[in-house]
């Protein structure tokens with residue numbers, strides 16, 4: 001089994017952790033909507049108030065339409081009344097958003113700022129908010145939308161245990177939430193946040209192979225997705241090394257080892273490792 005000591009305990013009652021809190025989701029794009037939808041799906045917003053903010057009112061309205069009781073407001077008004085500001089804008093848009101909030105004095109009450117923005121450091125967020133706002137940096141992924149996300153949170157200098165409990169409750173509500181030191185977040189971005197895109201390419205390629213062998217595409221796609229899900233769950237449930245699990249599938253002289261030789265010829269192992277390495281390097285530069 002995997003060591004769970006690094007995992008922040010799941011809030012015993014997610015609804016209670018967020019009860020009475022006012023959340024402002026700043027940036028109602030892919031991730032803002034995914035997290036809001038996941039929290040709603042988990043029932044975590046029953047006693048919380050959610051407000052959506054976006055450059056494009058249509059995006060904020062669409063988010064609010066999906067979440068009963070959610071409102072739409074301007075950036076400063078929403079954040080001035082928020083206990084938690086969930087910053088979900090692109091990294092390049094962070095300085096402008098924080099500058100607007102400071103100019104409007106909308107963070108004077110020191111709400112918890114939870115940023116999911118890749119490459120934007122805690123130091124930059126603390127500086128951009130004037131140095132008196134508690135910050136938690138998080139890196140979730142799009143599977144938050146269906147409650148199957150995996151998120152890492154990192155604590156800023158002013159964030160208390162209670163702030164961490166709130167941030168952890170948010171992301172535990174949409175999947176699994178771990179706490180790690182911020183120095184790991186670029187690697188986490190490559191694996192957790194960008195990783196789904198890499199796996200979708202693998203799923204598509206395996207499906208194409210099956211179609212080429214004559215399987216109907218819908219059946220091929222479902223089989224590939226369920227096989228991938230099962231393989232991932234085997235790693236998590238058994239805690240065994242993937243190489244050992246691979247060996248279980250590999251009969252001497254059989255078809256699997258023949259297929260693995262083709263993967264090795266294509267240097268799939270090094271290509272995938274380097275994909276993560278390059279992604280992490282680019283992620284590190286996004287906030288600059």
Ligand SMILES: NC(=O)c1ccc[n+]([C@@H]2O[C@H](COP(=O)([O-])OP(=O)(O)OC[C@H]3O[C@@H](n4cnc5c(N)ncnc54)[C@H](OP(=O)(O)O)[C@@H]3O)[C@@H](O)[C@H]2O)c1
Nearest residue numbers: 027029030031054055088089090091093097117118140193
């Ligand atoms: N997508 C992922 O899989 C993923 C995973 C993990 C983390 N993240 C992080 O999540 C953040 C958001 O990514 P995303 O894919 O959700 O981006 P997105 O779909 O472009 O959504 C961002 C939204 O924020 C709006 N916005 C920008 N500046 C704003 C401001 N000052 N006030 C209000 N709204 C503003 C944008 O409007 P305009 O387009 O009109 O500017 C856009 O609708 C990024 O920092 C990214 O690093 C993304």
